Amino acid sequence: MTACVNKKHTRRVALAISASLVGALSLGAAAPAVAFATNDGIQTLAGDTQDSLRDGKVTAWADQDGDGITATEFTFNGEAQYVVPTTVKPRENSAFNLPVAGYKVAYYKKTSTKDPNAGTDVPSDRSADGYKLTYIRDKGTIVQEGTYVAVVLPDISGIQASEGAQIEFTIVGNKLENARVTEYGMPDDEIITYNGTYRPFNTTGGLSIYVGDHALSIGSGEDLKSYKIYLNGEPLPEGTGIVDAGDYSVELFGDGQYAGQTATIEFTIEPIDLSAAQIAFDQGEQYAQVGGATGQMPAYVSKIDGFSLQDYGTATDGKSFVDASAGVNAPGNGIVAHLEFLKAESTQTTPNGAAGSYTYKLSVQNGDGTECTNVVGEKKITVVRYDDTAVIKYDGAVVTGDKHDVDTTSTNHFNKDYISVREDNAGAKKLDYTVSYFKKSADGYAPVEESATQWPGEYYVQIAVADDSYAWGGVAEVEFTVNAVEVQDADAYVTYKGEAFDDGDVVDVYSGEDLMANLSISAYDQDGEKLPADAFDLEVKDEDGNVVTELVDAGDYTATIKEKDESVYRLEDGADPTVEFTVEKVVIDGAMATDDTAADNAVARLAGTMTYHYVDTYTYTGEAIVPTFEYDVTSPVQGYDKAEDWKALPTASYKISFKDEKGNKVDECVEPGKYTAVVTDNAKDDNYVVKFEKDFWISNARVFNDVENDEWYSEYVYEAAKNSWMTGFDGTNFFGPDQQITRGDVAVVLWKMAGKPQPQGAPSDDSEDWYTEQGGWNTGFGDVNGKMYYAEAIAWAKSAELVTGYDGTDSYRPDAFISRQELATMLGRYAEKCKVDVAGAEADLSAYADASSVAPFAEEYVEYAVSAKVMGQDVTELRPADDITRAEVAAMVVRLNGQFDFDLML
Numbered sequence: 001m002t003a004c005v006n007k008k009h010t011r012r013v014a015l016a017i018s019a020s021l022v023g024a025l026s027l028g029a030a031a032p033a034v035a036f037a038t039n040d041g042i043q044t045l046a047g048d049t050q051d052s053l054r055d056g057k058v059t060a061w062a063d064q065d066g067d068g069i070t071a072t073e074f075t076f077n078g079e080a081q082y083v084v085p086t087t088v089k090p091r092e093n094s095a096f097n098l099p100v101a102g103y104k105v106a107y108y109k110k111t112s113t114k115d116p117n118a119g120t121d122v123p124s125d126r127s128a129d130g131y132k133l134t135y136i137r138d139k140g141t142i143v144q145e146g147t148y149v150a151v152v153l154p155d156i157s158g159i160q161a162s163e164g165a166q167i168e169f170t171i172v173g174n175k176l177e178n179a180r181v182t183e184y185g186m187p188d189d190e191i192i193t194y195n196g197t198y199r200p201f202n203t204t205g206g207l208s209i210y211v212g213d214h215a216l217s218i219g220s221g222e223d224l225k226s227y228k229i230y231l232n233g234e235p236l237p238e239g240t241g242i243v244d245a246g247d248y249s250v251e252l253f254g255d256g257q258y259a260g261q262t263a264t265i266e267f268t269i270e271p272i273d274l275s276a277a278q279i280a281f282d283q284g285e286q287y288a289q290v291g292g293a294t295g296q297m298p299a300y301v302s303k304i305d306g307f308s309l310q311d312y313g314t315a316t317d318g319k320s321f322v323d324a325s326a327g328v329n330a331p332g333n334g335i336v337a338h339l340e341f342l343k344a345e346s347t348q349t350t351p352n353g354a355a356g357s358y359t360y361k362l363s364v365q366n367g368d369g370t371e372c373t374n375v376v377g378e379k380k381i382t383v384v385r386y387d388d389t390a391v392i393k394y395d396g397a398v399v400t401g402d403k404h405d406v407d408t409t410s411t412n413h414f415n416k417d418y419i420s421v422r423e424d425n426a427g428a429k430k431l432d433y434t435v436s437y438f439k440k441s442a443d444g445y446a447p448v449e450e451s452a453t454q455w456p457g458e459y460y461v462q463i464a465v466a467d468d469s470y471a472w473g474g475v476a477e478v479e480f481t482v483n484a485v486e487v488q489d490a491d492a493y494v495t496y497k498g499e500a501f502d503d504g505d506v507v508d509v510y511s512g513e514d515l516m517a518n519l520s521i522s523a524y525d526q527d528g529e530k531l532p533a534d535a536f537d538l539e540v541k542d543e544d545g546n547v548v549t550e551l552v553d554a555g556d557y558t559a560t561i562k563e564k565d566e567s568v569y570r571l572e573d574g575a576d577p578t579v580e581f582t583v584e585k586v587v588i589d590g591a592m593a594t595d596d597t598a599a600d601n602a603v604a605r606l607a608g609t610m611t612y613h614y615v616d617t618y619t620y621t622g623e624a625i626v627p628t629f630e631y632d633v634t635s636p637v638q639g640y641d642k643a644e645d646w647k648a649l650p651t652a653s654y655k656i657s658f659k660d661e662k663g664n665k666v667d668e669c670v671e672p673g674k675y676t677a678v679v680t681d682n683a684k685d686d687n688y689v690v691k692f693e694k695d696f697w698i699s700n701a702r703v704f705n706d707v708e709n710d711e712w713y714s715e716y717v718y719e720a721a722k723n724s725w726m727t728g729f730d731g732t733n734f735f736g737p738d739q740q741i742t743r744g745d746v747a748v749v750l751w752k753m754a755g756k757p758q759p760q761g762a763p764s765d766d767s768e769d770w771y772t773e774q775g776g777w778n779t780g781f782g783d784v785n786g787k788m789y790y791a792e793a794i795a796w797a798k799s800a801e802l803v804t805g806y807d808g809t810d811s812y813r814p815d816a817f818i819s820r821q822e823l824a825t826m827l828g829r830y831a832e833k834c835k836v837d838v839a840g841a842e843a844d845l846s847a848y849a850d851a852s853s854v855a856p857f858a859e860e861y862v863e864y865a866v867s868a869k870v871m872g873q874d875v876t877e878l879r880p881a882d883d884i885t886r887a888e889v890a891a892m893v894v895r896l897n898g899q900f901d902f903d904l905m906l
Helices: 045-052 450-454 714-722 743-753 791-801 820-833 856-867 886-896
Strands: 004-006 057-060 073-075 085-088 103-114 133-137 146-154 165-172 180-183 205-210 224-231 246-254 263-268 280-281 288-290 299-304 318-325 334-341 356-366 379-386 391-394 418-424 432-439 444-448 459-463 474-484 485-487 490-495 506-508 520-522 536-542 556-563 569-571 578-584 586-588 602-607 610-612 615-619 628-633 654-658 673-679 686-692 692-699
Touching: 057 146, 057 165, 073 280, 085 103, 085 146, 103 288, 180 263, 180 791, 280 379, 299 334, 391 459, 391 474, 418 432, 418 444, 432 450, 444 450, 444 743, 490 556, 490 578, 490 692, 520 536, 520 556, 578 714, 586 628, 602 692, 673 686, 714 886, 743 791, 820 856, 820 886
Parallel strands: 073 165, 288 379, 485 569, 506 578, 586 686, 615 692
Antiparallel strands: 057 085, 103 133, 103 146, 146 165, 180 205, 224 246, 246 263, 280 299, 318 334, 334 356, 356 379, 391 418, 432 444, 432 459, 459 474, 490 520, 536 556, 556 578, 602 628, 610 615, 654 673, 673 692
């Protein structure tokens, strides 16, 4: 369709050219003037982009708030949610970013009805897979569960959804069957623990029912008509709330947006584990204080994990009571906490308040004496009474009291070397002490090891005097916080070549290279700021569970984001940091492969052949020809745009046999003729699955009758001919490699290399058109016949400033031979138009014997041609003023190919 930029990328961006213009112009002989006298089939860039949107793809997008995302599924939250396309890749042209003038984004709801026009070119509002779409005028109404489509379209009237680049997205969860029960106002807190109170739905201190992030209302006509609660399968009285621990279910009856829906949701109220519960006495939470009267000893437990109990019974029986019966204050409807003194484990025989250690056992029963299922287990608690209070300091400041009852020192770190414990404030004798560490969680503070306090969190340290004589005592607590950046699950993800991928995605196809460097982590904090690349570690395992440091084989892998030991970055609780991915085997002709489940992801071709009469041909040598092969990945894997990238197919991956043109098996291929290479899989190589056949010829013929296959220029001539930049003389198989070439023919070669574009800008004279029926092409040169085969090419070259008048005149001299330095000048100007720094190219021309004969006008361009290895290869003279031959032109333009992107000419 157009010229080739380099071996890895086929240029498709600038122009779409009709088949009538693709034929090569015969050089060296006159061609009919009508051959290039029309522009039929040429479209502008904008038109091409619009046309190729039909099969284009949305490659990047954001959410309704403008935040970049990779997912296309939203969870219903009662608010509008939708995809906003930000980058679009048309079928053929370059990707572009949105918003941009001339394009719009339209939204549709996908129906379950197949469009009758599916599979045709008739434009309609249908999805890419053929289903009818319903237009959505206001994207703010995209709230309810369903499948939707965002379509990037040219901003013109009458355009249909099937003519644009589409991306499908869904909203899920807007069903009662997806409801969940949580603590009131806490949509993410589904672990509910008994708290000794009556908890109805939708009341502070009670419970809530959520779908997504939306709390369902009851009896308002919007969400629920009513509900019914069951405990252990038995229905509770209507209107009852939740009290006891146990297994519950709630039957929901929908209303409003859930009209007609019913669902039964199960949930559990967990009992309190007494052994891990936080306990407070009637005297507070301090377990150590100055001794004295009996009244200073704890009489009963006043709090269990934050809920309050009241004194029950006598002042000495150690019992306390909580009623959870919603208004009936009777022991049988609540729980009784019993604090029992353990004489055998105490230093005193009775809890008399004298200096010493006192141990109690806490247990709980129902108010009627039966086993309690709301608070389970038991707990031993030791309290200390001492004669005098020691002075506890941290970092030079006196610390006193219980952090729950009084203000205490607060710090952002803790160093136990800063602790000082003495008998008094005057610097008396030092005392021994113990240090205990506690970390805050959703259920209160829990003991932790000292090493755990390096991690982010809220902590307190309890400093307790350790004096076995109980002459001195005291307890003080220091609060401190280790700050951290908590990264949410959705804000930390594994990427491959910079693109996030989902569980089970194929990210690449085996290439023989280590692909590990393509894996990385993208993570963002709560403010959307990107975290350092080393904020987390990435662990990769193969399908056998082995950790791998190189990704060098095909197979199934898992990548896990790991918190680093020395980092303040943490994944949120419950985050799933692991993603599964696959590196595929190279599969060529999977339909015939030994692995019947494999699908093609690559194509193969013969290597080292020349194309002669449109078939793959090897040159006859008299020796056996053993073909080799190349393959190109065609699967749209992560970060791969399907541009050509041919790699050698290892000979160890296949076995090869041969057939002659009659289908008979032959041992080797020597004589001229047609052969078939039969390639089968070598099971010893697990990274390739191959089974295919390729026809080829052995020939002693030549592409051009006058170009020997072993000439230095034969490869260049064949390449120039293959790309249709140069052909043989009109109607013959003769190339004329040693013949000089005219200035008009060189203009045609450059024009073909650029993809045969139209002249740029406007004609330099008073004419309004580049082409007229009367005069042909308006080249701006007085000596160029506008109806000659080279006229359009010269007009384009003039408009692109690649050629100028001869010696400052308006004459081009199209039929004059061109010199080597004149061609170097044209090629240098070509490179400049393609954004190459020609003036900055450095080459030592003094290495050539005739360097001084390079004309001043051409010196800069000859230096560029030499530095770019386009000119002066393997010779000692440049011969700048010599007429250049057609073979030399072929060599120079083929060497120029791949130096830069020809698209930039346009």
